Amino acid sequence: MSHALPIDLRLPLDRALTALLARRGAALGVPEELCAAQYSNKGSQFQCNGALAAARALKRAPRQLAEEWAASLSAEERALFSTLEVAGPGFINLSLSDEVLAARSALALADERLCVPRVASPERVYIDFGGYNVAKQLHIGHLRSTIIGDTLQRVLRFVGDEVVSDVHLGDWGTQMGMLIEAVREERPGLPYFEDAAPAGGFPAESPLSLADMNRLYPAASGRAKEDEAFRARASLATAELQRGHVGYRALWRHFVALSVAEVRHDIAPFGVEFDLWCGESDAQPLIPELVARLQAEGRAELSEGAWIVPIADERGEPMVPLMLLKRDGGATYHTSDLATVVMRVREGADRALYVVDARQEMHFRQVFAAAAQTSLGARARGGVLALEHVKFGTINGADGRPFKTRSGDTVKLRDVVEMAVEAARARLEEGGLLADADEETRASVAQAVAVAAIKFGDLSNHRASDYVLNLSDFCSFEGKTGPYLLYAAVRVKSILSKAAERGLAAGPVVLRGEHDRALALALSRLPGVVAQVHAKKTPHLLCEYLFELSQDWSAFYQHCNIVREEDEAQRAGWLSLAALCLKTLTTGLGLLGVEVPERM
């Protein structure tokens, strides 16, 4: 296939075929948007349904139109296909010849990006995820934001967007006041409660340990629910802190530092990186100006002593207004998020994503509406900042309620990892796997398997819906799971290294039967899947694809023994196909933040 083909094989195959069909369809009057070829599972590799849709407008019989369309391909174009036929009421079914599919495989293997195109117009995208709070330990509720957000930053970067990820720490709420009051009660002699700094400044050392903070905060939080006087003091301390009380500020900086260190520790197993470690507090300086601006523009109104911003939904119906300033003059999280919008605009963002629990949907609808209906979202160079709430559902237990331990407590994130590592280790030992490996290797493999199980398990659920986490399914490592994918990828690695040991060389891809053909076809689907994940922010599509690819690999593996294959050209071709498979799996899993160990 060295001569020029009538399609561009570097394109995603369905798009390449669409272009071909559109060229011929145009002559028949079929509108371009109806010429789409799509991957099919109806016996052929691709199908085009355009004739059915176009027949009415063209006043043609759909079946006849389809036949005429198919027949209008040139001989050279026809030669691309092993089958090209019209079925049923007018479906055009297409399957590429093995040579074309092999040529496509070779192109992908030679390409760093596996023929995944970059987006036509890259954007500068800020992604807020994590959603951790100072003084609150990470729990299972932080899992989804962390790994969905991380996957999205990886996918967006891969397709060429300029991504800035921000952890957006919850460092500015009432919980800060509670903690200050709790510290005051236990250690009233500390210098932080005076109105001015001591002569030599505040001590650099934190007055409390992480353990202190983790003990004090839950107690204070629980107490605030019952003790009104305490709640009032905490509220006052919060206000003082926000007004700039030097001692409280100094103390607060210790809270933040302790929490950041703990967050880094807790997310370390997931390999998640943030570009920015900003918090709500960083947006606060923008608030006075923002409020003044809305007041001057007449967008803010005084209502029952509070400043609100009236907003409307897409249909122009009034929504619950946005609370800008409370009666006591304090800002709310509405205000804080509006200030963040202003920050993003100043930082030159085209788009801001908020990977946050679906229960906050109304909140974001309000903030986004306010940004769109005032001047706040307007970018200096024109247009508005695109705002998107990438919402995700709740992780539930078997009872359909948010996941808890048997005793009803929230599950700490580190315990989730711990449980998964234990399960992975038990499974490795049970199977007698890695029996010859040293302890360090076994530990690192158990860790890799556990993280893959957690990430894939979570990401393979549609992000917007709730899902039931079943710990025994989760630990079984069978079926559509992260470990299955790792296992598939490890077996590819194993073959490639075995072939290398024996000096078996790879060569041009040769497809011979249903299994290698199915694998090559599956491998060609990556670009379309990545594009969909990028457009819809839906990692589960990538999970689904990688699982199907792994199944196609496993079937091929079972039926075609590469190393033992005696036909040298066939063996060499299969080695190339295996190499492409490994590259596709590691790339795809990499986009999910999952690393493939050398063995397992």
Place this chain on the structure above:
RNA sequence: GCGCUUGUAGCUCAGUGGAUAGAGCAGUGGCCUUCUAAGCCAUUGGUCGCAGGUUCGACCCCUGCCAGGCGCGCCA
């Protein structure tokens, strides 16, 4: 009351207006002197919540109803 969301196989869930609605688990029956059986092959299992409507064609779009979940101005 208003808003959002969900209802698909025994269980957990996918499903771009296209053909006979899919997967995993569970169930049943096979396959390891052969590159890692965490695997492969075969197979059982459906009123797509209900009723209308639009369409050549609806799990998908529209309307109504039933049932569940979540949210709804001074917590974040």
